[in-house]
Amino acid sequence: MLLSLISTIDTEGLATDFYGLLQSFYHAPMYHIVLEILLFFSVMWLLFFRKPHPIEKKLTEKEKQELIDEWQPEPLVPAVDPNHPALNVRVLDGPVGKHITIDNEESLNFATLNFLNFVGNERIQNKSIQAVQKYGVGSCGPRGFYGTIDIHLELEERLARFLGCEEGIIYSYGFSTIASIIPAYSKRNDVIFVDEGVHYAIQKGIEASRSHIKWFKHNDLNDLERLLIEQENLDKKNMKKARATRRFLIVEGLYMNYGDLCPLPRMVELKYKYKYRIFIDESVSFGTIGQTGRGITEYYNIDRHQIDLISSTLEYAVGSIGGFAVGSSFVIDHQRLSAQGYCFSASLPPLLAAAAIEALNIMEENSDLFETLMYKSKQLHNKLIAIKGYVIQGDYLSPLKHLRLPDEFNTIGRLESIVHFAQTKHITITVARYLQDEHVLPQPSVRLILNVDMSEEEMDFLCAVLQEALVVTM
Amino acid sequence: MFGSKQMKPSILPAQHRCTVKETEDNCEFEEFEGTPLYAALLTYLSYGVLCIFGWLRDFLRQSYIEKKKGALDPNAKLNFVPLYQSYESFYTRNMYTRVRDIFNRPVGSVASSEFDLVERISDDYNWTYRYTGNTIRAINFGSYNYLGFAEKDGQCAMAAINSIKSNGTALCSTRSELGTQRYHNELETLLAEYLRVESCIAFGMGFATNALNIPAIASKGDLILSDKLNHVSLILGVRMSGAKSQTFAHNDMDDLEQKLHNAIVYGQPGHHRPWRKIFIIVEGIYSMEGSICRLPLLVQLKKKYKAYLYLDEAHSIGSMGKNGRGIVDYYNMDPNDIDILMGTFTKSFGSSGGYIAGKKDLIDHLRIHSHANYYASSMSAPVVYQILSSLHILMGRDGTKDGMRRIQQLADNTRYFRKKLVDMGFIVYGNKNSPIVPMMIYMPARVTRFNREMLARGIAVVTVGFPATKLVEARVRFCISASHTREMLDKALSAIDEVGDTISLRYSKRYEHRRLKDLK
Numbered sequence: 001m002l003l004s005l006i007s008t009i010d011t012e013g014l015a016t017d018f019y020g021l022l023q024s025f026y027h028a029p030m031y032h033i034v035l036e037i038l039l040f041f042s043v044m045w046l047l048f049f050r051k052p053h054p055i056e057k058k059l060t061e062k063e064k065q066e067l068i069d070e071w072q073p074e075p076l077v078p079a080v081d082p083n084h085p086a087l088n089v090r091v092l093d094g095p096v097g098k099h100i101t102i103d104n105e106e107s108l109n110f111a112t113l114n115f116l117n118f119v120g121n122e123r124i125q126n127k128s129i130q131a132v133q134k135y136g137v138g139s140c141g142p143r144g145f146y147g148t149i150d151i152h153l154e155l156e157e158r159l160a161r162f163l164g165c166e167e168g169i170i171y172s173y174g175f176s177t178i179a180s181i182i183p184a185y186s187k188r189n190d191v192i193f194v195d196e197g198v199h200y201a202i203q204k205g206i207e208a209s210r211s212h213i214k215w216f217k218h219n220d221l222n223d224l225e226r227l228l229i230e231q232e233n234l235d236k237k238n239m240k241k242a243r244a245t246r247r248f249l250i251v252e253g254l255y256m257n258y259g260d261l262c263p264l265p266r267m268v269e270l271k272y273k274y275k276y277r278i279f280i281d282e283s284v285s286f287g288t289i290g291q292t293g294r295g296i297t298e299y300y301n302i303d304r305h306q307i308d309l310i311s312s313t314l315e316y317a318v319g320s321i322g323g324f325a326v327g328s329s330f331v332i333d334h335q336r337l338s339a340q341g342y343c344f345s346a347s348l349p350p351l352l353a354a355a356a357i358e359a360l361n362i363m364e365e366n367s368d369l370f371e372t373l374m375y376k377s378k379q380l381h382n383k384l385i386a387i388k389g390y391v392i393q394g395d396y397l398s399p400l401k402h403l404r405l406p407d408e409f410n411t412i413g414r415l416e417s418i419v420h421f422a423q424t425k426h427i428t429i430t431v432a433r434y435l436q437d438e439h440v441l442p443q444p445s446v447r448l449i450l451n452v453d454m455s456e457e458e459m460d461f462l463c464a465v466l467q468e469a470l471v472v473t474m
Numbered sequence: 475m476f477g478s479k480q481m482k483p484s485i486l487p488a489q490h491r492c493t494v495k496e497t498e499d500n501c502e503f504e505e506f507e508g509t510p511l512y513a514a515l516l517t518y519l520s521y522g523v524l525c526i527f528g529w530l531r532d533f534l535r536q537s538y539i540e541k542k543k544g545a546l547d548p549n550a551k552l553n554f555v556p557l558y559q560s561y562e563s564f565y566t567r568n569m570y571t572r573v574r575d576i577f578n579r580p581v582g583s584v585a586s587s588e589f590d591l592v593e594r595i596s597d598d599y600n601w602t603y604r605y606t607g608n609t610i611r612a613i614n615f616g617s618y619n620y621l622g623f624a625e626k627d628g629q630c631a632m633a634a635i636n637s638i639k640s641n642g643t644a645l646c647s648t649r650s651e652l653g654t655q656r657y658h659n660e661l662e663t664l665l666a667e668y669l670r671v672e673s674c675i676a677f678g679m680g681f682a683t684n685a686l687n688i689p690a691i692a693s694k695g696d697l698i699l700s701d702k703l704n705h706v707s708l709i710l711g712v713r714m715s716g717a718k719s720q721t722f723a724h725n726d727m728d729d730l731e732q733k734l735h736n737a738i739v740y741g742q743p744g745h746h747r748p749w750r751k752i753f754i755i756v757e758g759i760y761s762m763e764g765s766i767c768r769l770p771l772l773v774q775l776k777k778k779y780k781a782y783l784y785l786d787e788a789h790s791i792g793s794m795g796k797n798g799r800g801i802v803d804y805y806n807m808d809p810n811d812i813d814i815l816m817g818t819f820t821k822s823f824g825s826s827g828g829y830i831a832g833k834k835d836l837i838d839h840l841r842i843h844s845h846a847n848y849y850a851s852s853m854s855a856p857v858v859y860q861i862l863s864s865l866h867i868l869m870g871r872d873g874t875k876d877g878m879r880r881i882q883q884l885a886d887n888t889r890y891f892r893k894k895l896v897d898m899g900f901i902v903y904g905n906k907n908s909p910i911v912p913m914m915i916y917m918p919a920r921v922t923r924f925n926r927e928m929l930a931r932g933i934a935v936v937t938v939g940f941p942a943t944k945l946v947e948a949r950v951r952f953c954i955s956a957s958h959t960r961e962m963l964d965k966a967l968s969a970i971d972e973v974g975d976t977i978s979l980r981y982s983k984r985y986e987h988r989r990l991k992d993l994k
Contacts, residue, residue, distance in 0.1 A: 064739045071738045073751045073780050076813055077691070077839035086650045086842045093656055095642035100652070112647040119642040128643050128856070129635050136584040136626045137634050137860040138825045140617040145936045147617070148580045150592050166545075172826065173679035175686070175850040185557065200849045204686075208714060246555045275554050305548065315851040319644045321678065330545035334558060336578075337566060344706045345681035346618075346820040351634075351856055355643045433650045435848050 085416070085433070090423075095120035098453050100428055107426040108458055110448050115288050115399050116359075116369060117453045118319030124358045131354035139347045143336075147347040155353045156324070158360050163294055164304055165326040169335050172348040174313030175201045177323025178281050180341030181311055182250065183209040184334060185277075190246040193227055193276065195219065196440045199256045202281060203439050206250070215439065218258065221266050224249075228274045247276035253285030253296035257432075257442045259394025259401050261289070264300050268307070277308040287317025288399050293363055293370040318363075320356040322348045373399055373452045376459070380450050383463045389470045393445070399452075402432065402445040403466075409474070412444045418469040419446065425465045501804065504765050504905045509946055510981050513916040517946045520918050528568030543601040544571075573918075574600040576925040576937060582609050584626040585617040587957040591934060612929060613962050615952045616936040620793035620909050621880045622957030623824030623864045629872065630824065633863040634856035641855035649841075653852030661858050664865055665829055669799060670809050673837040676829045677846045678853045680788060680818030681707040683828030686845040688784075689715040691814065691836075692753055697737050699730060699781075700755040703763060708755055708786060717753075718742070724763070727771045730754065734779040752781040758790030758801040758817075762943055762951065764904020764912050766790065769801055773811045782813040792822025793909050798868050798881045804907070825860040827853055884909055884956040887963060891954055894967050899980035899987030903949070911952040913970075913979075920977050921948045927976070931969040 025033075059067075080087075093101045097120040100109045118124055131151065141147030152170060160168035171177040182205035186192055190211040194202070197218035206213055214231070216223040235242035249271065251262045264280070271278055282295045290298030295312075297304050304310070309332070311325040325332060335342055363369070374397050381396040384403070391410075394401035404410045415431050422429050432447040450459075534540040544567065547557060580592040590609035596602065617624065625631055637657070647653035658676065666674040677683045688711030692698055696717040700708060702724045712719045720737075722729040734752065741748045754776060756767040767785070776783045787800045795803025800817065802809045809815060815831040830840060841847055868877040888909045895902050901914040915921045918939055925937045939948035952966075971990035974980060980987040 059739065064735070068735070068738050068779065071748055071780065073749070073782070076751070076782055077836050080835055080838040080842065084842050086847065087838055089650060089654045090652060091654050091656055091659065092652060094640065096645055096647070096652070097642075111652050112645065114644070114646040119644050119646065125638050125642065128638050132631055132634050132638070132856065133626055134583065136586070136624045136631060136824060137856055138624060138820055138823075140585040140619045140624050140820065140824065144577045145616050146579060146581055146585060146589075146614065146934060148578050150580050150582050153580055173682050173850065175846065176679060176682050200845065204714065204845065208710065243555060246557065272552065275552070277549070277554070277557070315644060316646055319646070321644055321851060321854050328545065328548055330547050331557070333545060337570070340706055340710060341681055345679060346818075346826055349826050349857060351638070352643060352854060428652065430651045433648070433848055435843070435845065
């Protein structure tokens with residue numbers, strides 16, 4: 001049937017070879033050619049360029065209303081454990097000096113970070129009182145809008161002069177200092193090399209910066225070099241991108257979570273080899289390490305001009321509130337327009353700036369304070385390692401130490417009972433508290449802080465109580 | 475039903491916006507008169523001219539014809555990647571530095587209604603300053619001192635001084651360890667009573683209160699709807715929380731409802747699973763606009779769609795409401811309707827710090843999960859005692875009517891000042907009861923000149939331009955205080971009248987242009 005159909009078609013007019021095809025093309029009417037071309041393009045578009053749309057079912061108004069009525073949100077906050085330690089803290093009365101008062105009982109304080117015992121110092125208190133009598137309490141505005149008090153400028157200048165740098169800048173909250181500084185310099189396409197053991201504020205700062213983060217193992221220079229070499233290899237593949245990528249190294253002078261010093265000299269050498277900028281957070285080491293308390297750069301005898309930025313808090317050794325950063329004017333001045341915690345927040349109350357200035361005065365006048373502190377830290381360290389049954393973490397020079405029980409005995413429950421026992425013997429110590437979402441959650445520990453005014457007898461008493469506590473809790 | 479018009483995209487000059495009921499009696503009445511076309515054009519032209527000169531000067535500096543001022547990178551010659559992008563610093567070098575003297579003015583006394591500014595002179599067009607040692611006495615319209623508690627003597631200052639003697643200035647520990655003192659608990663209890671909520675928690679910095687606590691409340695899988703003009707601290711907190719966020723047009727309840735509706739119906743983008751929680755974040759008073767949030771409608775919406783409302787009362791606590799209890803008091807609403815109330819102590823209490831208030835579960839959760847509670851030092855004693863004594867005064871517990879007097883004085887001052895400005899023909903934004911009074915200036919050169927001329931007449935004001943506001947909407951922002959007397963307001967008004975006439979700032983088309991002496 002089909003064959004007969006085909007045989008009836010007049011084959012003479014059909015093209016059967018290439019020449020014939022060409023001929024028929026020339027003779028075809030224009031509309032035919034146009035139609036063919038359009039058809040060709042339609043097929044091409046359908047095949048390659050049309051984005052597939054998922055077939056969305058359109059919902060009716062009734063269905064939408066049902067969805068809205070049925071939807072139940074989760075409760076605003078999850079259930080809370082009433083026995084959580086954060087809800088049952090010890091409440092203090094009076095100044096936190098060498099002794100503190102809890103529930104009308106005095107005890108020796110080995111728990112708060114007032115290394116130089118400036119809290120309760122008469123000179124500092126008098127200067128703060130004078131500041132209240134001149135400026136009131138609050139500063140009533142951000143730095144840009146009449147919140148800059150002349151005492152802030154004085155403090156910035158004094159801090160810069162103390163550390164031998166060109167310029168200083170102060171913040172009104174210790175946590176926000178480094179957390180605002182890092183995102184001001186490091187942006188989305190930059191690379192940050194950071195030690196795993198840095199404290200939470202630095203972790204939040206680098207999270208806010210949205211840069212590429214390269215963690216290296218705590219104080220492990222080999223790991224850092226490995227990462228630097230990896231980055232160098234990446235750079236070689238794309239030189240143009242490498243020229244626009246800033247690199248930063250962020251370390252702490254004395255690590256809050258570990259109590260050990262960072263190996264700075266080698267890091268400064270590597271800086272010039274691999275061309276990164278160094279930011280050091282000296283929250284714990286400012287006012288505690290170094291012959292005159294000028295921090296880890298003094299301890300290692302490193303020229304501070306080689307460090308791009310040194311930041312610290314005024315809340316520990318200096319005995320005030322707030323934070324600061326010092327460095328060259330080129331680096332520091334940028335923060336005045338770009339650091340969020342500086343531009344969009346009210347400035348530090350003048351009385352706290354006055355307290356900080358007076359503390360700096362005392363630090364400059366009594367530089368033997370720091371020698372004493374380092375000597376006593378070594379003493380305490382020796383006494384602590386003599387107690388069998390504890391593992392001490394921290395440099396022998398460091399006034400901040402972490403105390404743990406060996407291996408599997410080290411649980412928060414046992415450490416809490418040690419703390420509780422010590423409190424009954426009038427020694428106040430504390431378990432170090434961390435949030436669960438730390439990058440590397442440190443093992444549970446008791447954080448011991450040495451106050452420069454502690455005597456040897458008091459340190460012996462501490463060790464005796466700790467020894468007794470072991471017996472009672474194990 | 476929910477009124478106001480959609481905001482046009484920012485490149486065009488703003489159109490006139492007004493809430494629905496145009497009668498002046500409505501407590502929600504706000505007005506934002508549209509930008510006049512010629513002002514917008516001239517503003518763009520000004521920035522264009524500034525850019526051209528900026529490029530010219532950069533070229534001259536690059537070719538060493540002009541000396542480079544400003545600090546240089548010590549690592550530049552060592553092949554380090556430049557620390558700043560050149561376009562970032564273009565604005566700083568060529569536009570900001572020219573007018574730098576109007577910002578960051580150092581203050582040499584207490585920031586009350588009158589203060590002393592430290593005089594500084596620049597010999598090289600604001601690259602460096604020298605201090606002459608003199609001070610300039612000026613009336614203060616720039617500091618946040620709504621209820622006049624920035625005082626160096628009086629009950630509050632005495633309480634602060636006594637607390638320094640008995641407690642020292644610092645605590646060197648966090649709230650979760652050994653930083654909690656008896657006065658912290660007192661403050662939180664008193665504040666919860668003042669706000670009429672169950673419980674409250676206080677922190678040492680207002681900015682950090684938002685940035686460190688929103689991540690403790692919201693997390694991945696939640697949706698946050700925030701107002702377009704929210705403060706930087708709220709935006710940072712939202713970003714750090716990991717939740718998805720969308721913005722709705724400023725104070726536009728229709729847009730918000732639309733977004734809420736779509737969020738529940740369509741769920742999370744991509745897989746369409748339902749959202750875990752939905753938050754709406756708004757502020758009580760918006761500090762650049764002077765507008766207030768539409769709280770009754772917000773609460774209605776939040777109840778209808780089962781969302782959680784976060785209200786940031788940084789500027790409105792103490793300054794709005796007949797008892798000074800904030801926007802909730804202003805609208806006579808129940809504070810339990812708002813899930814999370816946040817505020818700061820810097821503005822109305824003359825101190826520093828922030829708080830979050832709400833149900834006990836919420837506050838206990840924050841005590842356990844807040845970044846600030848675990849890692850930040852607790853509040854200093856004098857700061858807390860200043861807040862405690864100012865709260866006592868506001869609540870009338872000191873036995874006087876001083877608290878009520880301050881609140882009333884602020885409201886009177888605000889209404890008087892705003893009315894006069896509007897009657898003179900200036901464009902003033904915002905709610906008629908908001909103590910933040912933004913007055914539009916538009917052109918960058920006029921902004922600078924206004925600021926300098928006002929200081930020459932003894933009035934210190936705050937002028938803001940790009941990037942804190944939109945490019946064409948530069949303005950001056952007056953902060954009224956309860957400590958301003960009628961004479962001070964009149965002096966300021968006559969200075970504004972004079973300067974406004976000299977540099978033609980009367981832009982309003984809706985109100986007649988009049989001189990101060992012609993007003994009744």
